Amino acid sequence: MSASRLVSVVVFLTLVSGGLSASQPFSTLEERMTGQEFREAGLHQLSDEELAALNRWIRERSLTLEAYRGEATVDRAAPPPAQDDAEADAAEDRRGFRGEGERSPINSRIVGSFTGWRGDTEFELENGMVWRQAESGEFAVREMHNPQVEIRPGLFGTWRLSVEGYNSVVRVERIR
Numbered sequence: 001m002s003a004s005r006l007v008s009v010v011v012f013l014t015l016v017s018g019g020l021s022a023s024q025p026f027s028t029l030e031e032r033m034t035g036q037e038f039r040e041a042g043l044h045q046l047s048d049e050e051l052a053a054l055n056r057w058i059r060e061r062s063l064t065l066e067a068y069r070g071e072a073t074v075d076r077a078a079p080p081p082a083q084d085d086a087e088a089d090a091a092e093d094r095r096g097f098r099g100e101g102e103r104s105p106i107n108s109r110i111v112g113s114f115t116g117w118r119g120d121t122e123f124e125l126e127n128g129m130v131w132r133q134a135e136s137g138e139f140a141v142r143e144m145h146n147p148q149v150e151i152r153p154g155l156f157g158t159w160r161l162s163v164e165g166y167n168s169v170v171r172v173e174r175i176r
Contacts, residue, residue, distance in 0.1 A: 028055045030167040038167055048165055096131065096151070096159055096174030103153040109146045114163070116140040117170050123161060125149065130176035131161060139168045 029043060029051070038044055043051065095102060108125040116139045117123075123131045131151065141163070148164035151172065162169045 028164065029058070030162075030165065033167075035167050051165060093127075093129070096129065098157060105153070106151040107148070108151075109148055110163075111146065114141070114144045114147050122175070123149070123172065129174060131159070131172040132175050133170055134158070134173040135171040137170065139166075139170065141166065 030038060033041070033043075043054075046054065095104065095106060106125075106127070106129070108127040108129065111124045111126050117133050118138050118140075119133060119136055121133045123133075125131070126146070144163075149161055150164070151159050151161045154160045154171065159172050159174070160169045161172045
């Protein structure tokens with residue numbers, strides 16, 4: 001990808017992201033774009049580190065623009081709970097069980113090594129939740145340790161898991 005094209009894409013995405021409210025969580029380029037848009041923009045050619053740096057740059061500029069406009073306040077998130085607290089919180093948090101709990105996104109990390117999913121993969125999260133792949137299909141990545149994941153509600157009570165840095169999603173169901 002040429003430098004001028006990359007700059008054009010970054011400027012466009014920064015302007016688009018500047019309209020988002022600070023109360024909304026930051027969405028990476030992979031989450032905002034379809035796979036085709038991602039490839040057409042040439043972003044698939046970036047290394048994981050380059051893509052993470054670009055997402056970080058956009059996130060920082062988006063928040064700065066909103067703060068400049070007086071539309072945002074910085075919310076200092078509490079540190080993640082300790083593992084024992086996470087398990088207790090997961091037991092109380094009913095999201096993901098059929099017909100139970102609120103339907104808001106879940107952000108956590110997979111505990112340990114992650115290399116993708118293969119049809120019946122279970123995902124143990126550091127927040128104490130355990131989810132299982134609920135559809136066929138495979139997705140392979142080079143080994144990652146404790147990757148950030150987001151589980152978002154889908155249609156008809158379903159949930160979809162995505163791993164930070166990748167554009168693939170898989171339908172999952174909560175088992176614990």
